[in-house]
Amino acid sequence: MNRERQELEDKGLTRLDYRIEDSVVAPIRERILQKLSESKSSNQQGNAKSAKVKNLSKNKNIMGPLISQALTEKLNELVNHRALVRSPPHHQILLTLPYQKIMGGQCTNWEIPSNVWHTDVPRAKSLGIPGIQIFVFLDQVKSRSGGTLLVEGTHRLLNNHAHMSSKRFKQLLKREPYFNNLMNNQKPNLDNLLTEYNQVEGVPVKVTELTGQPGEVFVADLRLLHTLSDNASSQTRIMMTQRFFFEDRREMLEHLMSGKALQTPAS
Numbered sequence: 001m002n003r004e005r006q007e008l009e010d011k012g013l014t015r016l017d018y019r020i021e022d023s024v025v026a027p028i029r030e031r032i033l034q035k036l037s038e039s040k041s042s043n044q045q046g047n048a049k050s051a052k053v054k055n056l057s058k059n060k061n062i063m064g065p066l067i068s069q070a071l072t073e074k075l076n077e078l079v080n081h082r083a084l085v086r087s088p089p090h091h092q093i094l095l096t097l098p099y100q101k102i103m104g105g106q107c108t109n110w111e112i113p114s115n116v117w118h119t120d121v122p123r124a125k126s127l128g129i130p131g132i133q134i135f136v137f138l139d140q141v142k143s144r145s146g147g148t149l150l151v152e153g154t155h156r157l158l159n160n161h162a163h164m165s166s167k168r169f170k171q172l173l174k175r176e177p178y179f180n181n182l183m184n185n186q187k188p189n190l191d192n193l194l195t196e197y198n199q200v201e202g203v204p205v206k207v208t209e210l211t212g213q214p215g216e217v218f219v220a221d222l223r224l225l226h227t228l229s230d231n232a233s234s235q236t237r238i239m240m241t242q243r244f245f246f247e248d249r250r251e252m253l254e255h256l257m258s259g260k261a262l263q264t265p266a267s
Helices: 002-010 020-041 046-058 061-066 069-078 167-172 177-182 247-256
Strands: 014-017 084-086 090-095 131-137 149-152 198-200 202-207 217-221 226-229 237-246
Touching: 002 014, 002 069, 002 217, 014 069, 020 046, 020 061, 020 237, 046 061, 046 090, 069 131, 069 217, 084 247, 167 226, 177 198, 237 247
Parallel strands: none
Antiparallel strands: 014 217, 084 237, 090 237, 131 217, 131 237, 149 202, 149 226, 198 202
């Protein structure tokens, strides 16, 4: 746990030394694949297929077992037993169909995207870390197969402002050559950002692609910059995500968000 807690603090991201049992994950995966097969047989387009599957997210009987007492205890230990509140109360299925581009069309050449980078919550000096987000693999996700992309270290940048939206955060980040390069659609070949750390204001930053085996769990600081990615493989990317706010930060966060619900792309 010391490693996990240190990684969450330093990088904003850690892979838990914990794995959800296949007896829990496999039935959920099969239910999702069944829905996809039904959509295919009725000739539904990609977006319609995804919407039909994502409706399963709110089914507590199907999705509920993913966050077990054992996983909850693991998360509580990770955050030093600060009270966590799910938001929203249900999970979110992350689905990227084979050869699907995040902006529509077919993926023929995978690359780090320059757009759709965002944070899910505003940041403020008085707020600190507002909570965590978990990512659970419901099937194997290999490299370049649609896994969420996050920039390690970005949770430590630009935290001395009274209030900052995701849009403003990106605007200020782009003043730095590293992020100007990352979000510049005229520079498509950015593969080195996946393998090399760069320094921004003394903080090591690197793009990380979430890949893993069924049942594995990543935990991220909610302040991390992240985005969707294309799926250049023949296999559907199937993951689940869930956000947790710290109870002692929820009222402040709701005030900063002006009472509006999260309106962010799936990752």
